[in-house]
Amino acid sequence: MSQESSAAAVVAQGIGKTFDTKAGDVQALTGVDLAVTAGEFVSLIGPSGCGKSTLMRLIADLDSPTKGTLEVFGKPPAQARRDQDYGIAFQQAGLLPWRTVGANIGVALELHGMAKAARRERVAELAELVGLTDFVDSYPDQLSGGMQQRVAIARSLAEQPRLLLMDEPFGALDEMTRERMQAELSRIVGESGAAVVFVTHSIPEAVFLSDRVVVMSPRPGRITDVVSIGIEREVPRDEALRERSEFFAKVTEVREALHGGKVGSGAREGR
Ligand code: ADP
Ligand code: MG
Numbered sequence: 001m002s003q004e005s006s007a008a009a010v011v012a013q014g015i016g017k018t019f020d021t022k023a024g025d026v027q028a029l030t031g032v033d034l035a036v037t038a039g040e041f042v043s044l045i046g047p048s049g050c051g052k053s054t055l056m057r058l059i060a061d062l063d064s065p066t067k068g069t070l071e072v073f074g075k076p077p078a079q080a081r082r083d084q085d086y087g088i089a090f091q092q093a094g095l096l097p098w099r100t101v102g103a104n105i106g107v108a109l110e111l112h113g114m115a116k117a118a119r120r121e122r123v124a125e126l127a128e129l130v131g132l133t134d135f136v137d138s139y140p141d142q143l144s145g146g147m148q149q150r151v152a153i154a155r156s157l158a159e160q161p162r163l164l165l166m167d168e169p170f171g172a173l174d175e176m177t178r179e180r181m182q183a184e185l186s187r188i189v190g191e192s193g194a195a196v197v198f199v200t201h202s203i204p205e206a207v208f209l210s211d212r213v214v215v216m217s218p219r220p221g222r223i224t225d226v227v228s229i230g231i232e233r234e235v236p237r238d239e240a241l242r243e244r245s246e247f248f249a250k251v252t253e254v255r256e257a258l259h260g261g262k263v264g265s266g267a268r269e270g271r
Pocket of ligand 1: 049055221
C-alpha cells in the first residue's frame with residue numbers, strides 16, 4: 001500500500017466534501033476513491049455541479065476534504081504544494097496583464113529565485129514548446145484567447161511538475177482552436193511525462209486526451225464510472241485519431257456512462 005501510494009500521483013480514498021452555507025449543508029462530494037498513477041492522463045467529466053472543481057481544489061490544496069484521505073505523490077497535498085509537485089491551469093488563463101508573456105511564463109521561477117539568465121533560457125524553451133516564441137515580449141491583451149491559454153499552460157509547466165491540474169483549460173476556446181490545443185497538450189504532456197488530472201465537459205476532448213475518463217454525477221457528487229480508453233499515448237495522439245473507429249467507440253462508451261446507460265439504439269441523441 002505505502003509503496004503503491006508513493007508511486008501514484010494522486011490517491012483519494014473515501015473523499016467527502018460538505019460546504020457549510022447559509023442555506024444549509026451542500027454535499028459537494030461523497031465517497032470518492034481515485035488513484036492516478038505517475039504519468040497517467042485522467043479526465044473528470046460530468047454535469048455542472050457534480051464536484052469536479054471541488055475535487056481539483058482539494059488535490060491542489062486550495063481547500064480540504066471533510067472526509068477521507070488524499071495523497072499527492074505519497075504526501076499530504078499541502079506538502080506537495082510546498083514541494084511544487086504540481087502545476088495548475090484553470091479555465092481563466094489568469095495572466096498578469098502588466099507582465100509580458102515571458103514574465104508571465106517565468107513568474108514562479110522568479111518567485112523561487114532562479115537567476116535571470118537561467119530564467120530567460122527556461123522561458124524561451126517553454127515559449128517554444130507552446131509555439132509562442134515570437135510573442136515573449138508581447139502583453140497578454142495582445143494575444144487571442146487560445147494564445148493566452150497556451151501561456152497559462154507554459155507557466156504551469158515551468159517548474160517541471162510531475163502533475164498537472166487542469167480545470168476546463170480550453171472551455172473558453174472555439175472548437176477549432178480547442179482541437180489544436182488538445183493535440184498540442186497531448187504532445188507536450190507526452191514530452192514532459194507528467195501525470196494530468198483534467199476537467200472537461202467535452203466527451204471527445206476527454207477521450208482524445210486521456211488514459212482513463214472518470215464519469216461523475218451530482219447530488220451528491222460521486223464517481224459513477226471509469227472508462228479506460230486503451231489507445232496508446234507513447235506516440236502523441238493527433239488529428240487522425242478523431243477518425244478512428246476506436247475513438248468513436250470510446251466516445252459512445254463515455255456518453256452512455258454519462259447518461260447512465262444506453263442512449264437510444266445507437267441512434268444520435270435527440271435535442
Ligand atoms: P463542477 O466543477 O463539477 O461544476 P463544483 O465543484 O464547482 O462543480 O461544485 C459542486 C457543488 O458544490 C455545487 O453544488 C456548488 O454549488 C457547491 N460549491 C462549490 N464550492 C462551494 C463553496 N465554496 N461554497 C458552497 N458551495 C460550494
Ligand atoms: Mg467546475
